[in-house]
Amino acid sequence: MAGRAREGQGASRGVPVGRRASIALGGALLGGAAPVAVEVAPGAFVLPGEAAEASAANLGAIANTGFLLGRDAVAVVDPGGSLAHGQRLRRAVEAATRLPIRHVILTHAHPDHVLGGAAFADLGAEVVAHARLPAALAQRREFDRRVLAREVGEAAAGSDALAPTRLVADRLALDLGGRVLDLRAWPTAHTDHDLTVLDSGAGMLWAGDLLFLGRIPALEGSLAGWLRVLAALRDLPAVRAVPGHGPASVPWPEAAADLARYLEALRDGTRAAIAAGIGIAEAPSRVAPEEARRWPLAEAYHARNVTVAYRELEWE
Amino acid sequence: MHPAFPRRPLLLAGLSLPAIAHAQGIEPAETPRRAARWHDLRQAILGDRPVAPAGAALDLTAPARAQDAALVPIAIALSAEIAPQVTTLTLVVDENPLPLAAVFRAGQPGALRALTARIRVDAYTLLHAVAETADGRLLEAARFVKAAGGCSAPIGGDLEAARQRMGRMRLALPEGPPGPGRAVPVQVAISHPNTSGLQMDPLTRLSIPAEYIREIRVTYAGAEVIGVAPDISIAENPTFGFTLAGEPGGELRVEAADNRDRRFAGTWTLGTTG
Structure with a gap:
């Protein structure tokens, strides 16, 4: 374009x-x-x-x-x-x-x-x-x-x-x-x-x-x-x-694939961290780091995404 | 009033109003106003008692920039020498409408060695932790945290669902149960909306009344491990970490009460699997 x-x-x-x-x-x-x-x-x-x-x-x-x-x-x-x-x-x-x-x-x-x-x-x-x-x-x-x-x-x-x-x-x-x-x-x-x-x-x-x-x-x-x-x-x-x-x-809908992959990695990684007793302060650096590296501006948003996901999933 | 639980919310609230107006959320760390504010807060909370810098005795950790102003994880680590002597830790979020976030009381020596909590942060703020030792010394440490809006941020998810879950508890023992000569980290979480009174219902636009946990007591094998007197600066679903010493196989009991006098309890027998 x-x-x-x-x-x-x-x-x-x-x-x-x-x-x-x-x-x-x-x-x-x-x-x-x-x-x-x-x-x-x-x-x-x-x-x-x-x-x-x-x-x-x-x-x-x-x-x-x-x-x-x-x-x-x-x-x-x-x-x-x-x-x-x-x-x-x-x-x-x-x-x-x-x-x-x-x-x-x-x-x-x-x-x-x-x-x-x-x-x-x-x-x-x-x-x-x-x-x-x-x-x-x-x-x-x-x-x-x-x-x-x-x-x-x-x-x-x-x-x-x-x-x-x-x-x-x-x-x-x-x-x-x-x-x-x-x-x-x-x-x-x-x-x-x-x-x-x-x-x-x-x-x-x-x-x-x-x-x-x-x-x-x-x-x-x-x-x-x-x-x-x-x-x-x-x-x-x-x-x-x-x-x-x-x-x-x-x-x-092909273009939804990357986003869906990120969200699923965030969900699965955060659930695993909660199950392992990893605290919310440590989770951002340990959840889905490989997936995060695929995205521009990960350093500005991934940690926050993990925090939000953790907050949601720990009481599911 | 128990000396370890200074509750002077009216005084602190009155003191905070002009300062909040000054702060406008994003004032930098090093301003004379911030030092003056801490001086006033310390006076209100601890009186005229001398307070010394904690130095290496107390390490206060908080994110320089919070990921979520309504849920800022903080940690207080005491040095091996000082930990057994510390009887209380007081946590203050200087710029919050009610700055005194919580007072933690050690039931067994060393229980406060590695403390964690989650707080709300309303404006760029200094965070203070003050340790009191058995011989009456006060040691302080500070951190600057960039976050804003945490006290009025909407609750995560659905308030009704949160109310129905109210009182459910979670226990995490990432290193398993304690053993002879082996104290372990414990994390306790209590499902509770812990509303601050500063949040708004998004549909009715009316403010949501403050309903928050104001007392937590943890015992192990019948003896007190830690007591907490939290306030509205503690994030929803109050979650605290502390250190537990003892023999395995005991019963860990958590009792909590909120400001509406609802009482909650959870018990776990800490076997070899944790």
């Missing part, structure tokens, strides 16, 4: 941009290399995040974000990790279409996915999220903003999440005009408020952080729950998926 980019053409037509390969943004606007929105399906675009921790260099743009065009409206999926990231995404939308952004969908409350919301605050779009997201956001928002300011510096100023205006307890159909998105709220998995978007017409699953590739998964919700939800996601009628972290789109 290299940047087969063309500068903003077709932006004035007010219709889905159809089969043009991808949309580039004016480099001058950004003061740097032009990020490229990849058209992963007709009228569906992904702005791939960088496989790194948030920093001044990447402005917090570390998660995949994107948008879908219908006949009448645009839905944004995850507004990004900072105001700058959100603005970049918004320019990508505006380069692709003049249709209004009517929906901002949040796959979950993690800062790399939601703190770009401020870039869309003036639009009055409905903000759609899992029914449990508001509580999670209330709990972490201020802390996450402070951390972003420390990681990204002054450029983080103005970054903030949008408050959800429409909550999904189970399923919701969003009609963009000729394109109906099937939103599903899942039981506790990556977090306790994961939401996916199935673009049935395109056979494309927007998985949020229920799917990681090329970056070690981060477990916050439930290990057993994530494995169950992943099994359910594999059965959805999709042939491609957009992961929360990784390439813009990947074959589905």
Whole structure:
């Protein structure tokens, strides 16, 4: 998916941009290399995040974000990790279409996915999220903003999440005009408020952080729950998926294999450590070290994943 | 009040409010405010008694950056010379709303030699351990821990399931039962949500009342091994490690009570298989 980019053409037509390969943004606007929105399906675009921790260099743009065009409206999926990231995404939308952004969908409350919301605050779009997201956001928002300011510096100023205006307890159909998105709220998995978007017409699953590739998964919700939800996601009628972290789109369900292997190794290794009387302080360095070594950023997340898994499994 | 169980939560809570506001979660380690705070806390908990640096006598271990602010494993190791003389260990999480996390009392000499616990950490904090010896000396050690939000973090999993499990206990003897001349590590865990009173129900948005274990007593073959007076800074499912000496084949008994006066007990006969 290299940047087969063309500068903003077709932006004035007010219709889905159809089969043009991808949309580039004016480099001058950004003061740097032009990020490229990849058209992963007709009228569906992904702005791939960088496989790194948030920093001044990447402005917090570390998660995949994107948008879908219908006949009448645009839905944004995850507004990004900072105001700058959100603005970049918004320019990508505006380069692709003049249709209004009517929906901002949040796959979950993690800062790399939601703190770009401020870039869309003036639009009055409905903000759609899992029914449990508001509580999670209330709990972490201020802390996450402070951390972003420390990681990204002054450029983080103005970054903030949008408050959800429409909550999904189970399923919701969003009609963009000729394109109906099937939103599903899942039981506790990556977090306790994961939401996916199935673009049935395109056979494309927007998985949020229920799917990681090329970056070690981060477990916050439930290990057993994530494995169950992943099994359910594999059965959805999709042939491609957009992961929360990784390439813009990947074959589905084949691309779930690495994640499933990691989660199973984490589960089996943690159970074995508990059975052997290894304490929670020592377990992180002793559970599934070979599996962890296969993943970028393992040093930042594997120990925490083991801690979360241990906490869950020791009373199962 | 038993001198080993100083409970002055109101005083400590009052003292903590302005400092918490200052702390804003991520203040660095070396600030005059932190030193002043520990000075005040020490005064409130231990009074005017002199406290000396523990040096090599006491090693306090905690992760520099916690993996989970609601479950931070800590360990206190006493040197071989000092261990038999230590009668109590006091654990303080300076920046927590209720800083006094727990007081551990040795029932048998050496029981506190290798102590472990799991705490909540609400903001970047100094952690203090103070050992009291039989001859009345106080020895302190400190660690800085980066973690935030641990006191108000949601409970892991489902609160209802946790309530139904309440009082179940687990015992781990990674090195087997004790034997003649061989003291062994023991870990005891009590299933209990141990809510801090600072957590919120994600659906009702109402705060969850504090329900927490406030007393634990462990005996072996009828004699006390260790007593613990924990508070809300202890993580859910309170889990403690200590050292047990004795003959094999005795009965280990754990008795616990929470602040609602629910009482829990577990017994295990420590045979050759542990």
